[in-house]
Amino acid sequence: MAKDKIVLAYSGGLDTSVILKWLKETYDAEIIAFTADIGQKEELDGLEEKALATGASKVYIDDLREEFARDFIYPMFQAGALYEGQYLLGTSIARPLIAKRMVDIARAEGAIAIAHGATGKGNDQVRFELGAAALAPDIGVIAPWRIEAFREQFPGRAEMIAYAEQHGIPVTASAAKPYSTDRNLLHISFESGMLEDPWYDASAEADRGMYVLSVSPEEAPDEAEYVELTFEAGECTAVNGERMSPLAVMDTLNELGGKHGIGRVDMVENRFVGMKSRGVYETPGGTILFTAHRKMESLTMDREVMYLRDSLIARYSATVYNGFWFAPERLAMQALVAESQKNVTGIVRLRLYKGNVIGAGVQSPVSLYNPDIATMEADPSQAYDQGDATGFIRLNALRLKVSAGVEQSRDGK
Known part of the structure; x- marks a missing residue:
């Protein structure tokens, strides 16, 4: 009889490598390893060979970078999404794409379930499983870190490393880098290890080797660099006049931003599961794109439309x-x-200089800025009569005067 199939979100790290072998032994199933190429670069080297050697019956490594930039990063940035005022949602926005492709593979392969290596304390378990629930409610989900037998077998990393060595799984875990990372086209995140102490200074010179995508602002060039971004209906379509796909835009801006030490964030955030956690992020290209997009909107978007959209930023960001x-x-x-x-x-x-993204000009064929109206000099268009402001102010002041009168009357004044 054919064995059941399980599709595993596989990174090749210690956790998912151990989980791959454990799933195969525990469920006596075929394990199909799936890795989404969303910009991890050299982290993907040798992944297929490692998955097969660990026991996978089949391996998918799908290049989803263009889809990630076009259908996930761009729409999210158009919404102005910024979680808790700092985080550009680099990990969060990648999870629905991974879940979507996992479900597609599970359907194609006739798998009974998908599996992931997300911890039971984190947000990713929720993101993967909510995505799967929305797209394929009939497919099961296996989350080993929430299974008691798995946690009993692996109470710590030492037991996982020993298990990996016992089964001939190459181990890259090291005390030299006692933190976890997650990298994609939009960012790289750092969590756990010494970063669990919110007083720990991750920007100190001793820890500069931790960063991957950017130099420190102190080590950035002493000369500023200008960059021009072209937008069409909210999408960046060219950098410095060269037309590019969304993927090429992100790659180009990542290189520019990293060179100038742009996009580092160190924050304590509120996880959906209820706890606070400390995360360090590098988002060089995303920071440039986000800033440029907002400046383009300032010139071209109607005030009330902007206010309405902005009123949804916190809700939209939390939703993602x-x-x-x-x-x-x-x-x-x-x-x-x-x-x-x-x-x-x-x-x-924009002008890029030592960690800063500085506005240096904006223009548009559909600009809502009219210099004839905005000028402090005589208005040649006669579109704005300054005398009209008297009635405008009087009407807006009416409710304030009435309220003040009530307060004075109550106080006996």
Whole structure:
């Protein structure tokens, strides 16, 4: 009889390597390893060979970078998403894409379940499983870290390393890098280890070797560099006049931002599962793109449309962070966002200097800025009569005067 099949989200690290072998032994099933290429670069080297040697019956390594940039990063940035005012959601936005492709593979292979190596204390377990629930409610999910037998067998990393060595699985875990990382086209994150102490200074010179995508601002060039981003209906389509795909835009901006020490964030955030956690992030290209997009909107987006869209930023950001990318509320918000982007077209010029992204000019064929009206000199268009402001102020002051009168009357004044 044919064995059941399980699709495992596989990174090749210690956890998923051990989980691959453990799933095969525990469920007597065929394990199909799946890795989404979303910009990990050299981390993907030798992954297929390692998965097969560890016991996978089949390996998928799918290049999803263009889809990731076009259908996930760009729409999220159009929404102005910024979780808790700092985090550009680099890990969060990758999870629904991975879940989507896992479900596709499970369908194609006739698998009974998908599996992941996300810890029972983290957000990723929620993101993977909510995505799967929205797309394939009939496919099961196996989360080893929430299975008591698995936790009893592997109470710590020492037991996992010993298990890996016993089964001939190459181990790269090291005390030299006592933190976990997650890398993709948008960012790289660092968590755990010494970073669990929020007083620990991750920007200190001793820890500069931790960073991957950027130099420190102190080590960035002493001369500023200018960059121009072209937008069409809310999407960046060219850098310095050269037309590019979303993937090429991200690659180009990552290189520029990293060179100038841009995009480092160190924060304590609120996880969806209820605890606070400390994370360090590098998002060089994303920081440039996010800043440029906002500046393009400032010139081309109607005030009330902007205010309406902005009123959804916290809700939209939490929706993505918490794993509800495929939920109806995110789709509804995205429809409004898409409508708001129709005239976000033009060119933004920025100056990059030692960790800073500085506005250096913006222009658009559909600009809502009219210098004749905005000028402090005589208005040649006669579109704005300064005398009209008297009635405008009087009407807006009415409720304040009435309220103040009530307060004075109550105080006996």
